[in-house]
Amino acid sequence: MPKDKFNFAKSYKDLQAIVDWFEKENVDLEDGIAKFEEGSKLVKDMKQYLETMENKIKELKKEI
Numbered sequence: 001m002p003k004d005k006f007n008f009a010k011s012y013k014d015l016q017a018i019v020d021w022f023e024k025e026n027v028d029l030e031d032g033i034a035k036f037e038e039g040s041k042l043v044k045d046m047k048q049y050l051e052t053m054e055n056k057i058k059e060l061k062k063e064i
Contacts, residue, residue: 015042
């Protein structure tokens with residue numbers, strides 16, 4: 001995940017665009033592999049971000 005501020009909403013929108021692209025007919029195999037790799041990275045980054053936020057919430061709850 002990039003060190004600058006992560007934009008979850010933009011990543012989700014980008015991932016949705018990739019899903020929409022795959023739902024088209026006549027998808028090129030090589031382009032599909034590149035899109036799959038891009039989507040996989042987005043999913044990984046989004047998952048890491050959500051885990052970070054979950055841990056932050058757990059820490060905040062401990063302070064209550």
